[in-house]
Amino acid sequence: MKRILVIDNEPYIQEVTQISLETVAGWEVLTAGSGQEGLVVAEREQPDAILLDVMMPDMDGPTTFQQLQKNPQTCQIPVILLTAKVQDSDRRRYQEMGMTATIAKPFDPLQLANQVAEALGW
Amino acid sequence: MADQPIKILLVEDNPGDVRLLQELLEEVANAPFLLTVVERLEGALHYLAKEQVDLILLDLSLPDSQGLETFTKIHDHAVAIPIVVLTGLDHETLTKQVIQAGAQDYLVKGQVDGPLLVRSMRYAIERKRTEETLRRVNDELELRVAERTAELININSQLELELEERKQIEESLRVSQTRFAGILEIANDAIISVDTHQRITLFNQGAEKIFGYSTQEVLGQPLNLLLPGRFASAHRQHVVDFTHTPGKARKMGERQEIFGRRKDGTEFPAEASISRLEVGGEQVFTAILRDISDRKQAEEALEQLGRQNELILTSVGEGLCGVDLQGKTTFVNPAAAKLLGYSVEELLGQSIEVLLPPYKTDGTAYDLTSSPLYAALRRGLIHQGMDEIFQRKNGSIFPVEYICTPIREQKEIVGVVIAFKDITERQMVERMKDEFVSVVSHELRTPLTSIHGALRMLASGLLNNQPEKGKRLLEIAVDSTDRLARLINDILDVERIESGKVTMNKKVCYTTDLMDRAADVMQAMAEKGGVTLSASAVSVPLWVDPDRIMQTLTNLLSNAIKFSPRGATVWLKAEEQGEHVLFQVKDQGRGIPQDKLESIFERFQQVDTSDARNHEGTGLGLAICRSIVQQHDGQIWVESTLGEGSTFYFTLPLARPRGKK
Numbered sequence: 001m002k003r004i005l006v007i008d009n010e011p012y013i014q015e016v017t018q019i020s021l022e023t024v025a026g027w028e029v030l031t032a033g034s035g036q037e038g039l040v041v042a043e044r045e046q047p048d049a050i051l052l053d054v055m056m057p058d059m060d061g062p063t064t065f066q067q068l069q070k071n072p073q074t075c076q077i078p079v080i081l082l083t084a085k086v087q088d089s090d091r092r093r094y095q096e097m098g099m100t101a102t103i104a105k106p107f108d109p110l111q112l113a114n115q116v117a118e119a120l121g122w
Numbered sequence: 123m124a125d126q127p128i129k130i131l132l133v134e135d136n137p138g139d140v141r142l143l144q145e146l147l148e149e150v151a152n153a154p155f156l157l158t159v160v161e162r163l164e165g166a167l168h169y170l171a172k173e174q175v176d177l178i179l180l181d182l183s184l185p186d187s188q189g190l191e192t193f194t195k196i197h198d199h200a201v202a203i204p205i206v207v208l209t210g211l212d213h214e215t216l217t218k219q220v221i222q223a224g225a226q227d228y229l230v231k232g233q234v235d236g237p238l239l240v241r242s243m244r245y246a247i248e249r250k251r252t253e254e255t256l257r258r259v260n261d262e263l264e265l266r267v268a269e270r271t272a273e274l275i276n277i278n279s280q281l282e283l284e285l286e287e288r289k290q291i292e293e294s295l296r297v298s299q300t301r302f303a304g305i306l307e308i309a310n311d312a313i314i315s316v317d318t319h320q321r322i323t324l325f326n327q328g329a330e331k332i333f334g335y336s337t338q339e340v341l342g343q344p345l346n347l348l349l350p351g352r353f354a355s356a357h358r359q360h361v362v363d364f365t366h367t368p369g370k371a372r373k374m375g376e377r378q379e380i381f382g383r384r385k386d387g388t389e390f391p392a393e394a395s396i397s398r399l400e401v402g403g404e405q406v407f408t409a410i411l412r413d414i415s416d417r418k419q420a421e422e423a424l425e426q427l428g429r430q431n432e433l434i435l436t437s438v439g440e441g442l443c444g445v446d447l448q449g450k451t452t453f454v455n456p457a458a459a460k461l462l463g464y465s466v467e468e469l470l471g472q473s474i475e476v477l478l479p480p481y482k483t484d485g486t487a488y489d490l491t492s493s494p495l496y497a498a499l500r501r502g503l504i505h506q507g508m509d510e511i512f513q514r515k516n517g518s519i520f521p522v523e524y525i526c527t528p529i530r531e532q533k534e535i536v537g538v539v540i541a542f543k544d545i546t547e548r549q550m551v552e553r554m555k556d557e558f559v560s561v562v563s564h565e566l567r568t569p570l571t572s573i574h575g576a577l578r579m580l581a582s583g584l585l586n587n588q589p590e591k592g593k594r595l596l597e598i599a600v601d602s603t604d605r606l607a608r609l610i611n612d613i614l615d616v617e618r619i620e621s622g623k624v625t626m627n628k629k630v631c632y633t634t635d636l637m638d639r640a641a642d643v644m645q646a647m648a649e650k651g652g653v654t655l656s657a658s659a660v661s662v663p664l665w666v667d668p669d670r671i672m673q674t675l676t677n678l679l680s681n682a683i684k685f686s687p688r689g690a691t692v693w694l695k696a697e698e699q700g701e702h703v704l705f706q707v708k709d710q711g712r713g714i715p716q717d718k719l720e721s722i723f724e725r726f727q728q729v730d731t732s733d734a735r736n737h738e739g740t741g742l743g744l745a746i747c748r749s750i751v752q753q754h755d756g757q758i759w760v761e762s763t764l765g766e767g768s769t770f771y772f773t774l775p776l777a778r779p780r781g782k783k
Contacts, residue, residue, distance in 0.1 A: 012598045023584050045673035106571035
């Protein structure tokens with residue numbers, strides 16, 4: 001069973017994402033309410049993939065990603081960015097940074113698991 | 123004469139009569155006579171042609187001539203010689219004719235004696251002599267008369283000549299006068315003459331037009347009629363002074379403006395010159411006066427325009443620089459100098475290069491010749507720079523927007539005017555606006571994402587067997603919907619209050635009423651959070667919108683309760699301070715970092731954005747509070763110590779006794 005870490009400062013979105021992935025794909029979902037918390041959970045839990053929100057206070061998605069990359073314990077974990085900004089330029093920038101995929105918000109909770117699996121080649 | 127014999131020519135053909143006469147003459151012995159006798163007229167004439175005689179005794183009946191004819195022929199040949207005619211008794215008519223023709227006397231033959239003859243002859247000679255003298259005198263007189271007449275004729279013709287000349291002079295005078303009168307009348311200027319008593323003696327049509335009087339109205343009137351009262355005496359003095367100055371004409375009002383007064387009483391500025399003429403020993407002053415109201419007005423308008431332009435140039439917020447073809451500044455307004463950090467004097471004459479930064483925003487060197495300013499100078503194109511940067515005196519740069527307009531004189535480009543403004547603030551506002559829009563859209567999208575996600579899951583039926591999860595998703599959807607609604611309300615609220623679109627419905631309210639109601643509303647929340655709510659206030663009348671103040675108080679209380687740990691107390695106080703009432707909402711919460719004390723009143727600027735999610739806030743509450751307080755001319759601020767708590771303060775105006783703010 002796949003283990004996914006959802007990093008999002010919005011508790012409700014976190015919760016909906018969790019229920020969606022658990023129900024649709026049957027994955028185990030871990031959650032973190034901030035980038036900082038996400039770094040800790042990622043290192044400790046070693047999830048199969050990370051769903052990372054872009055817009056977060058204190059530490060935003062790209063910064064969190066860079067931190068994850070810096071840490072040898074987390075740098076190999078694929079990261080999918082959840083972002084409201086879906087412009088091509090942003091998408092390209094994130095890919096250049098090394099992120100696996102970008103999924104647009106608001107997402108369809110019934111499709112999300114498929115989108116993630118597809119992006120990761122699962 | 124007594125010594126000389128009297129020579130007598132006797133013309134007589136009758137020897138008896140000759141003898142008789144000789145005898146008679148001899149009777150008068152003492153009388154010396156020399157008597158010559160001829161018988162015929164021809165002989166008499168012949169004799170008279172050669173000889174001098176003193177008297178002729180003439181018988182009219184001669185062999186070769188008869189009657190009056192005899193006399194006239196003799197008389198014609200000897201006009202100066204007295205003739206005494208010898209006639210017969212019956213010749214009365216002939217005698218009269220002969221006397222009338224010029225004979226001195228006549229003697230009737232047969233009735234003559236010696237003495238009578240002598241007396242007659244002497245008388246005849248005397249008479250002739252007298253006649254001759256008379257005749258000579260008469261001739262002389264006639265000569266004189268003729269001379270005098272000639273003289274008179276001469277004088278007369280001279281007079282006629284003079285008269286003719288005079289007529290011509292008069293004619294040319296009349297023409298000249300007509301011409302002068304014509305000039306007087308067509309002149310637009312007022313031409314006014316006054317005598318030494320300052321009475322108007324001439325008033326032309328121009329004067330009629332300017333002053334509004336007819337000539338008849340003013341002739342003989344004092345000049346003061348045409349002058350404003352305050353100038354009358356001064357003017358009179360001027361004329362008196364002028365009387366004593368040597369010049370013949372001078373300009374008036376060179377030093378001070380002169381004014382005229384129209385018939386309707388209005389005054390007008392004028393320009394005048396005055397001249398003096400001596401006419402018949404009396405001085406006449408003639409003033410030529412021009413109404414310069416229009417010119418004055420034009421001058422004033424021009425001056426005003428100049429001042430306006432100057433004012434516009436100096437007061438306009440935009441920087442203005444005039445630049446010549448060499449790229450040197452020719453004028454600089456104060457705004458330009460200020461924006462660029464120079465004084466106006468420092469900037470004048472400087473090359474325009476001083477405003478251009480050495481580098482472009484992208485870091486590449488600024489190529490002056492490729493600057494659009496240069497292009498405008500060279501090609502005369504209007505250039506609008508939307509995203510350029512200028513350099514200040516101190517080397518710092520700032521973003522500008524400018525418009526560069528060529529100055530043309532007679533179609534030649536002589537330079538450009540650069541009007542520019544510092545757009546730092548505008549760019550900041552634009553950035554803030556962009557950020558705000560971005561934040562708002564994120565804030566709105568967040569609950570929407572939750573709602574959408576929860577409802578999709580529920581609708582799919584996937585959770586039919588997991589009622590707990592389903593219920594949880596429903597709760598999320600409902601909460602998020604509430605939040606979305608609150609957000610939308612708050613966003614609209616803050617927008618409308620800030621823009622002044624919501625009018626504060628102000629009335630007199632008492633501090634205690636407002637605070638009691640707010641405490642009542644928040645009591646439930648306080649109890650739920652285990653927080654004690656303590657309110658104390660003096661009852662003071664306020665001039666406020668009670669609903670909006672309630673909104674402010676509940677907002678602040680709600681924040682205070684939210685951030686208070688269980689068991690803590692939230693204090694609500696109000697006290698009078700001068701013209702205001704000071705409200706305080708004090709909590710024992712975690713406090714606010716020093717650097718956030720100001721920004722928390724901005725929209726979506728919670729200390730920690732996660733606060734909004736955790737505490738159901740929209741991030742707009744304090745922004746709304748601030749807007750409401752500001753709309754009441756109050757102030758709002760916060761004091762805080764981390765770990766100890768925060769106190770929010772705001773002031774509101776007291777209700778004035780008259781009940782108006």
